[in-house]
Amino acid sequence: MASVALLSNPRSTGNRSLLPRVREYCAAHPDIFHYEVEDVDQIGEAIRTIAMVSPRVVAINGGDGTVQAALTELYSGGHFGGSPPPVAVLPNGKTNLIALDLGAEGDPIKALERVVELVESGRLEDHVIERQLIALDSGGTRPVLGMFLGGAYLADVMLYCRHRIYPLGLPNGVSHFLAAMLGLFAMLFGLGGGRLPPKPEPMTVSLIRQGEFKGKFSLLIVTTLEKLLLSIRTNDHAGESGKMKLLAVERGLGALVRMLGATWRGTLGQRQLEGVHFEQGDEIRIEGKRSNVILDGEIFEAKGGKPIILTSTQPVPFLRLAA
Numbered sequence: 001m002a003s004v005a006l007l008s009n010p011r012s013t014g015n016r017s018l019l020p021r022v023r024e025y026c027a028a029h030p031d032i033f034h035y036e037v038e039d040v041d042q043i044g045e046a047i048r049t050i051a052m053v054s055p056r057v058v059a060i061n062g063g064d065g066t067v068q069a070a071l072t073e074l075y076s077g078g079h080f081g082g083s084p085p086p087v088a089v090l091p092n093g094k095t096n097l098i099a100l101d102l103g104a105e106g107d108p109i110k111a112l113e114r115v116v117e118l119v120e121s122g123r124l125e126d127h128v129i130e131r132q133l134i135a136l137d138s139g140g141t142r143p144v145l146g147m148f149l150g151g152a153y154l155a156d157v158m159l160y161c162r163h164r165i166y167p168l169g170l171p172n173g174v175s176h177f178l179a180a181m182l183g184l185f186a187m188l189f190g191l192g193g194g195r196l197p198p199k200p201e202p203m204t205v206s207l208i209r210q211g212e213f214k215g216k217f218s219l220l221i222v223t224t225l226e227k228l229l230l231s232i233r234t235n236d237h238a239g240e241s242g243k244m245k246l247l248a249v250e251r252g253l254g255a256l257v258r259m260l261g262a263t264w265r266g267t268l269g270q271r272q273l274e275g276v277h278f279e280q281g282d283e284i285r286i287e288g289k290r291s292n293v294i295l296d297g298e299i300f301e302a303k304g305g306k307p308i309i310l311t312s313t314q315p316v317p318f319l320r321l322a323a
Contacts, residue, residue, distance in 0.1 A: 002033035003119045005055035006112070007046055007070055009037055009062030014092035014108065021109055022061060029116060040069045044077065051079035056124060057319055059088040059115050061108060067098050068146040068296035071133060075316060076142055086128045088115045088319040097148050098296065101225040102129075103322025114321045130315035132224045134244060136293075137309045138300045145313065146296035151286060152220035153200040153251065155294050157183035160197040187218055188253060200251050203288035206307075207246065207281040218256055219249035220293075222284060222310055243280040244312045250275040284310040 006026065010019050019036075026034040033053045035046045047070065050058060058074065060067050067089055074084045090108040091099040104111045118124050135143035150158055161179035170178070183197045192199030205220070206212035223245055247268075249259045255275025262268040262276070269278040286293060287307035293300050300308060 002053040002055045003031040004057050004059055004115055005033045005035065005050040005053060006059045006061055007035050007037070007043070007050065007066075009040070009066040011038065012062040012066060012092060014063070015061065018061075018092060018108055022112070025109055025112060032116070040065065043069045044073050046070075047073040047077055048079050055085055056119055057086055057088055057115055058084065059090060059112060061090045061092055061112075063092065064098060064146075064148075064297035068144065068298055071147075072142075072145045075133065075145055075313065084316070086124070086317040086319040088321060097225060101147070102318055103320045111321055115319065118319065118321075124319070127320050128317050129320045131318055132243070132315050133313040134222060134224055134295065135311045135313055136295050136300060137311070139306050143311075144295060144298070144300070146298075147224050149222040149293050149295045149310065150220065151222070151291070151293040152203055152217035152248070153183065153187065153197070154219050154221065155292050155299075156197045156200070158294050159292070159299070164195075187251065187256075201288055203286065203291060205246070205248055205277075206285040206287075207279055208283040212285075213248070213277055216251040217248050218251045219247065219259070220286075221245075221247045224312065243282060244284060244310060246277070246279045246281065246284055248277040250277075282312050286310070 006022070008015060008019065008022060015022070023034070026032045033050065033055060035050060037043055037046050043066070058070075060070050071087070074080070074087065088111070089099040089102055089104060090111045091104045091106065092108045099105070118127055131147065133145045133147060134149060135145055136149070137143045157179055160183070161175055165175045165179050168175070186192050186196040190199075200216040200218065202214065202216055203220070204212060204214045247259075249255050252275060255273075258273045259268065259276045262273060285307040291301065291308060293308055
């Protein structure tokens with residue numbers, strides 16, 4: 001039996017320089033079971049093997065896409081008899097949204113040391129928190145699980161950043177800022193395509209019991225994280241804490257300014273704002289001509305005219321690493 005099982009993806013950006021230190025640390029701690037994959041397609045076999053050593057914690061060392069694939073296998077594969085151990089996410093990706101939400105910042109080795117410390121101290125249960133996951137169904141064999149989804153123009157800008165900005169070799173923070181500024185410029189002046197992100201396409205978003213809204217959106221976020229981009233905390237809406245939170249901002253400078261102003265004041269979701277939709281629900285449908293969405297770094301697209309359907313899972317355990 002291992003105290004901690006560590007799943008590493010050597011191909012994630014951070015691991016290109018970090019992995020030798022990870023291997024050295026694991027070699028000095030024989031109670032860590034370290035499993036490396038070369039491709040996300042190997043994660044299913046990795047989780048099956050990890051389940052055989054019955055770890056008290058599963059730590060994931062990779063980008064958001066690695067975390068998404070591991071969560072899908074952990075909670076859909078049945079390898080732990082329906083009761084997987086808590087998951088710790090090391091801060092080792094381009095965005096690290098999930099790791100940041102769980103209190104993991106800075107050096108991934110320090111985060112791994114914190115995981116080992118909590119297990120050895122016997123205080124593990126005091127740091128276990130529960131989060132619901134987003135189950136995304138786009139017509140595949142089984143839903144994919146994650147915690148942060150970006151769509152509409154936000155997805156277009158994220159894809160633009162991945163394909164046009166990251167290859168320039170700039171630091172991640174600079175790349176994200178540059179993509180955001182170019183996306184804002186294109187949106188304000190009605191431009192798109194070529195050297196800029198594409199123009200937004202019409203989209204329909206439906207929430208069971210809350211109705212639907214249609215339009216062109218500059219921002220579409222669905223998340224179960226407690227924090228959104230830029231460490232902005234979401235507010236519990238109508239006492240429905242824990243459900244999927246949806247934020248959709250219609251295209252146009254006015255709606256974007258109103259959303260940013262409400263976010264800055266900490267009032268987002270407390271009252272209606274023109275062009276800004278903030279809702280919570282258990283099932284969300286997204287459909288449109290170009291309905292690409294990005295769930296924890298991975299791209300999904302509605303197939304055959306069918307909508308992308310999002311549902312929330314039962315709460316699952318994670319390990320919060322903040323003191």
